[in-house]
Amino acid sequence: MPVAPxxxxxxxxxxxxxxxxxxxxxxxxxxxxxxxxCRVRVPFGRGEGEQIGVVAGIGPSEADPEALKPxxxxxxxxxxxxxxxxxxxxxxxxxxxxxxxxxxxTAMPATLRGGxxxxxxxxxxxxxxxxxxxxxxxxxxDGKPRRLLLRLVAHVLGEDQLEQDDADWRASARALxxxxxxxxxxxxxxxxxxxxxxxxxxxxxxxxxxxxxxxxQGFRTLLLExxxxxxxxxVYLQAIADTLAAGRQALVLVPEIGLTPQTLARFRxxxxxxxxxxxxxxxxxxxxxxxxxxARGEARVLVGTRSAVFCPLPEAGLIxxxxxxDGSYKQQDGIRYHARxxxxxxxxxxxxxxxxxxxxxxxxxxxNALQGRYRHLRLGQRAGKARPPxxxxxxxxxxxxxxxxxxxxxxxxxxCLDRGEQALVFKNRRGYAPVLICHDCGWxxxxxxxxxxxxxxTGGRRxxxxxxxxxxxxxxxxxxxxxxxxxxxxxxxxxxxxxxxERFPDARMVRVDRETTRRRDAIEKILADFGEQSGILVGTQxxxxxxxxxxxxxxxxxxxxxxxFSADFRAGEKLAQLLIQVAGRAGRAELPGExxxxxxxxxxxxxxxxxxxxxxxxxxxQLAEREAAAFPPYAHLALLRAEAPTEADMQAFLxxxxxxxxxxxxxxxxxxxxxxxxxxxxxxxxxxxLGAAQRAPLHAALHDWLPRLQVLKSARRVRWSLDVxxxxxx
Ligand SMILES: Nc1ncnc2c1ncn2[C@@H]1O[C@H](COP(=O)(O)OP(=O)(O)OP(=O)(O)O)[C@@H](O)[C@H]1O
Ligand SMILES: [Zn+2]
Numbered sequence: 001m002p003v004a005p006x007x008x009x010x011x012x013x014x015x016x017x018x019x020x021x022x023x024x025x026x027x028x029x030x031x032x033x034x035x036x037x038c039r040v041r042v043p044f045g046r047g048e049g050e051q052i053g054v055v056a057g058i059g060p061s062e063a064d065p066e067a068l069k070p071x072x073x074x075x076x077x078x079x080x081x082x083x084x085x086x087x088x089x090x091x092x093x094x095x096x097x098x099x100x101x102x103x104x105x106t107a108m109p110a111t112l113r114g115g116x117x118x119x120x121x122x123x124x125x126x127x128x129x130x131x132x133x134x135x136x137x138x139x140x141x142d143g144k145p146r147r148l149l150l151r152l153v154a155h156v157l158g159e160d161q162l163e164q165d166d167a168d169w170r171a172s173a174r175a176l177x178x179x180x181x182x183x184x185x186x187x188x189x190x191x192x193x194x195x196x197x198x199x200x201x202x203x204x205x206x207x208x209x210x211x212x213x214x215x216x217q218g219f220r221t222l223l224l225e226x227x228x229x230x231x232x233x234x235v236y237l238q239a240i241a242d243t244l245a246a247g248r249q250a251l252v253l254v255p256e257i258g259l260t261p262q263t264l265a266r267f268r269x270x271x272x273x274x275x276x277x278x279x280x281x282x283x284x285x286x287x288x289x290x291x292x293x294x295a296r297g298e299a300r301v302l303v304g305t306r307s308a309v310f311c312p313l314p315e316a317g318l319i320x321x322x323x324x325x326d327g328s329y330k331q332q333d334g335i336r337y338h339a340r341x342x343x344x345x346x347x348x349x350x351x352x353x354x355x356x357x358x359x360x361x362x363x364x365x366x367x368n369a370l371q372g373r374y375r376h377l378r379l380g381q382r383a384g385k386a387r388p389p390x391x392x393x394x395x396x397x398x399x400x401x402x403x404x405x406x407x408x409x410x411x412x413x414x415x416c417l418d419r420g421e422q423a424l425v426f427k428n429r430r431g432y433a434p435v436l437i438c439h440d441c442g443w444x445x446x447x448x449x450x451x452x453x454x455x456x457x458t459g460g461r462r463x464x465x466x467x468x469x470x471x472x473x474x475x476x477x478x479x480x481x482x483x484x485x486x487x488x489x490x491x492x493x494x495x496x497x498x499x500x501x502e503r504f505p506d507a508r509m510v511r512v513d514r515e516t517t518r519r520r521d522a523i524e525k526i527l528a529d530f531g532e533q534s535g536i537l538v539g540t541q542x543x544x545x546x547x548x549x550x551x552x553x554x555x556x557x558x559x560x561x562x563x564x565f566s567a568d569f570r571a572g573e574k575l576a577q578l579l580i581q582v583a584g585r586a587g588r589a590e591l592p593g594e595x596x597x598x599x600x601x602x603x604x605x606x607x608x609x610x611x612x613x614x615x616x617x618x619x620x621x622q623l624a625e626r627e628a629a630a631f632p633p634y635a636h637l638a639l640l641r642a643e644a645p646t647e648a649d650m651q652a653f654l655x656x657x658x659x660x661x662x663x664x665x666x667x668x669x670x671x672x673x674x675x676x677x678x679x680x681x682x683x684x685x686x687x688x689x690l691g692a693a694q695r696a697p698l699h700a701a702l703h704d705w706l707p708r709l710q711v712l713k714s715a716r717r718v719r720w721s722l723d724v725x726x727x728x729x730x
Contacts, residue, residue, distance in 0.1 A: 014105035037079025107310035132181035226379030228584025248317025255326035278304030389593030403499035404491030433488030440483035508535030550589035
């Protein structure tokens with residue numbers, strides 16, 4: 001009788017090869033199902049090379065088991081990536097046609113990916129030392145450390161409590177510890193629920209949303225379309241409170257710039273339990289701690305950006321995706337996943353409800369709702385006393401513009417300042433001017449390494465490429481015709497700020513764009529300093545959402561036109577979403593708000609539809625256009641991108657790739673074609689676009705095709721990647 005071969009460990013490694021790697025268990029151990037989901041350290045590559053991987057399966061080896069190397073060490077006793085999470089990650093690898101090992105590595109926080117042990121997640125607190133008690137009894141210089149000292153006199157305070165009251169508490173605690181006045185200790189037991197702030201009585205729309213959630217069971221999706229300020233967050237809060245009461249965990253995804261201390265404070269004070277944050281600004285250790293605390297079930301609520309969609313949820317009860325249309329949910333390099341879509345996959349495997357909230361839902365989600373896959377509820381009115389702002393189009397054809405601003409717009413800003421209120425002048429373009437041109441011959445300053453104009457900065461003294469970061473000093477004379485008539489053309493936030501400062505020399509003013517907000521919490525600081533007194537905010541889309549500015553009554557949008565005529569089929573959707581979001585900043589409290597749209601195209605159908613029917617009308621119009629053109633959501637796309645130092649190498653790869661594609665009726669393939677930006681950072685860029693009316697044939701075709709590309713010789717001279725459901729055709 002033949003002996004059944006000893007099973008081996010099939011390990012997923014973070015390498016760009018779409019396969020698993022077989023290893024023998026260490027001597028004396030056998031490969032059983034308890035290994036699956038555990039991290040292992042394995043020899044890999046030449047010499048002393050090693051890798052950290054995750055056991056993805058066990059089974060008979062295809063090679064001779066005796067020839068296999070053994071695992072060096074098993075790093076987890078319990079599976080780190082188990083159950084539903086591992087299943088969802090397998091799904092992710094299949095859907096995005098990515099190696100499982102790379103997907104697993106993407107899902108883990110950096111320290112765990114690197115093989116470090118799970119961090120300690122015990123709650124810590126602070127208490128005074130003997131010396132601290134004495135210092136508290138005496139006199140001391142007032143300041144933040146002193147105030148913390150006095151708060152600690154009567155009780156030990158947990159770090160979550162400290163965090164809740166003052167986001168900057170760590171600096172004070174460190175100062176006290178250095179002077180031997182306070183010390184950090186481990187706290188036993190669960191946190192005491194803090195008294196939570198009272199919930200308002202729900203309005204009818206909000207109550208409907210909650211009863212949909214309460215009535216159902218298992219996986220279901222609620223698309224909550226609510227105008228800005230209509231109380232969507234309130235619905236999330238009460239749904240999370242229900243989840244906590246049922247003893248379950250909640251995950252809340254927010255856009256990149258939506259995870260503000262303001263948001264966290266609101267969640268914390270209302271829920272009365274610790275709320276963990278998870279975003280790229282956290283130190284690696286903090287991320288690992290939050291992830292692990294969720295995995296152990298110690299943490300109950302996690303609010304995070306895109307990558308938080310990979311957090312373990314062993315006791316899941318609810319997933320919320322706020323601003324579900326937001327572009328930051330799509331990862332634009334590595335594994336190009338969409339966190340909203342993965343949230344739905346996870347919720348379905350977990351059997352829990354998902355809320356997708358937005359004032360301006362994506363056409364994908366609206367389409368799903370129309371197909372009956374989601375419950376769709378609208379919150380049509382602002383909560384509390386706030387009324388929707390009035391919107392006016394400023395036709396600037398043939399009107400003189402000063403630095404891009406019309407006289408009417410300036411007058412409205414002046415009137416707003418006279419009323420003692422705040423105005424936001426919005427321009428989605430940072431820098432002084434988008435391009436430097438020669439007035440005599442038409443020459444313009446281009447980046448040497450990109451197909452793009454360089455942006456003029458610091459009042460004209462510097463040129464910066466926004467695509468590769470290249471910097472240059474502007475020439476004194478035109479390099480082509482030697483004319484001295486070089487002029488910055490158009491206006492960015494910097495120029496608009498300058499023009500407004502000249503016109504309103506006494507007004508308080510701040511600019512919010514990527515330059516003024518390098519640090520993560522810079523926006524909060526800027527806005528807190530700006531306060532509630534009269535003044536002008538100038539900013540890019542960083543100011544379009546999230547922040548409550550009760551004294552803001554005028555929003556003036558400059559440069560609507562750039563989005564109206566873009567080649568990208570999503571441009572109309574994106575512009576409408578942006579306009580609604582910015583407009584939503586006006587009049588959020590009791591003061592009425594006004595929105596001005598300055599344009600050269602007052603008759604553009606998209607603008608008119610937006611004014612007459614709001615976002616639902618624009619969305620209906622765009623869905624009809626997409627259907628007619630067979631674009632998503634009525635079709636499914638995948639983009640194969642390639643870039644290489646030379647155009648010839650890039651072309652050769654794409655041509656061969658195309659030839660290897662087995663033609664079929666239900667999938668189209670277009671290209672090779674140049675990328676919309678054909679050169680970037682010195683690389684020639686091109687692509688093949690694939691699409692199909694149905695997902696299944698597209699994925700079947702990709703599944704067949706991609707392994708053949710791996711082995712192409714021409715592939716070695718290019719960097720290539722596949723983007724499934726691309727949101728940006730660049
Ligand atoms: N039922 C209610 N009764 C009274 N006030 C409410 C109610 N629901 C929400 N509010 C208040 O109205 C304001 C807007 O609510 P909320 O922040 O929940 O809206 P939102 O739709 O999430 O806003 P955004 O679109 O900016 O995310 C908040 O100040 C909130 O406290
Ligand atoms: Zn460049």
